[in-house]
Amino acid sequence: MLSAVLRAPTEYLSTPPSAGTLQSQEAETSGKDWTASRRFPHALIIGVKKGGTRALLEFLRLHPDVRALGSEPHFFDRHYARGLSWYRSMMPKALDGQIVMEKTPRYFVTPETPARVRAMSQDIKLIVVVRDPITRAISDYTQIVSKTPGVPSFESLAFKNGTAGSVDALWSPLHIGLYARHLERWLAHFPPAQIHFVHGERLVHDPAGEMGRVQDFLGLQRIVTDKHFYFNKTKGFPCLKKPEGSSKPHCLGKTKGRLHVRVQPEAVRKLREFYYPHNLRFYQMAGMDFGWQ
Numbered sequence: 001m002l003s004a005v006l007r008a009p010t011e012y013l014s015t016p017p018s019a020g021t022l023q024s025q026e027a028e029t030s031g032k033d034w035t036a037s038r039r040f041p042h043a044l045i046i047g048v049k050k051g052g053t054r055a056l057l058e059f060l061r062l063h064p065d066v067r068a069l070g071s072e073p074h075f076f077d078r079h080y081a082r083g084l085s086w087y088r089s090m091m092p093k094a095l096d097g098q099i100v101m102e103k104t105p106r107y108f109v110t111p112e113t114p115a116r117v118r119a120m121s122q123d124i125k126l127i128v129v130v131r132d133p134i135t136r137a138i139s140d141y142t143q144i145v146s147k148t149p150g151v152p153s154f155e156s157l158a159f160k161n162g163t164a165g166s167v168d169a170l171w172s173p174l175h176i177g178l179y180a181r182h183l184e185r186w187l188a189h190f191p192p193a194q195i196h197f198v199h200g201e202r203l204v205h206d207p208a209g210e211m212g213r214v215q216d217f218l219g220l221q222r223i224v225t226d227k228h229f230y231f232n233k234t235k236g237f238p239c240l241k242k243p244e245g246s247s248k249p250h251c252l253g254k255t256k257g258r259l260h261v262r263v264q265p266e267a268v269r270k271l272r273e274f275y276y277p278h279n280l281r282f283y284q285m286a287g288m289d290f291g292w293q
């Protein structure tokens with residue numbers, strides 16, 4: 001099912017991003033509507049870490065016009081020196097008209113990434129799943145503790161002198177939550193219409209609603225709908241129903257939807273104060289109130 005609205009991204013792909021060698025490889029595949037080939041992505045999920053990026057990618061993969069890489073390639077932030085040919089070779093094969101995607105949440109916060117993405121494609125669509133920066137930070141820290149037991153407490157890392165001291169905004173779990181600062185860099189390279197924000201909390205409470213907006217943004221027919229989801233009470237998250245003629249119903253893995261480390265209410269209060277102006281600025285830039293204050 002390849003809808004006509006998907007023609008535009010394919011045009012960009014017939015004009016490869018750079019290097020002559022890539023041009024000749026692309027020419028070989030052009031015009032073969034029915035032959036799957038490896039293409040550069042039309043859309044990227046660029047962040048944010050712990051925002052719900054895996055859930056979004058898995059939900060999008062239900063769509064027959066989406067082909068998405070399962071792993072995170074980290075091309076623009078870590079492996080850029082490997083070159084565009086390498087990047088394309090990582091992509092799943094796609095038919096003409098199918099949207100190719102990948103997700104690497106670190107792209108959102110790495111300063112060099114926006115210019116690199118733009119050098120590959122001016123028309124690429126960018127998706128950012130955002131979540132209350134405080135919950136996001138606690139989720140991030142919970143993951144750190146699970147990998148490195150015995151790390152200092154959240155409170156001692158988040159504040160320079162315990163909760164009485166100032167916030168350490170350079171501590172990665174807090175720095176990632178300064179969404180306005182990161183977005184500013186993307187907006188220096190891409191128009192706002194090319195960036196879509198997914199409300200991380202709503203992705204949990206109303207996955208079909210959020211998926212409807214994402215499919216519209218990508219120019220896809222609304223095929224992923226409430227028929228695909230059920231709320232799993234044990235997990236406390238939406239999971240996927242059994243797709244027609246295929247595997248079992250499934251939820252995301254154990255590392256998604258973890259019980260969070262408990263953080264002192266005073267620390268949360270101070271972080272709420274700290275993020276308040278940053279959040280307001282982000283709402284203005286994104287043109288949407290996410291309701292975290």
Ligand SMILES: Nc1ncnc2c1ncn2[C@@H]1O[C@H](COP(=O)(O)OS(=O)(=O)O)[C@@H](OP(=O)(O)O)[C@H]1O
Pocket residue numbers: 048049050051052053054055105139140203204237238239251252255256257258259
């Ligand atoms: N349907 C569903 N199932 C499970 N988890 C869900 C779902 N939708 C959103 N989430 C939230 O996704 C959070 C993990 O975010 P990411 O996938 O972006 O994490 S990562 O950056 O790739 O590690 C994860 O964070 P934690 O709850 O802190 O584990 C979830 O809150």
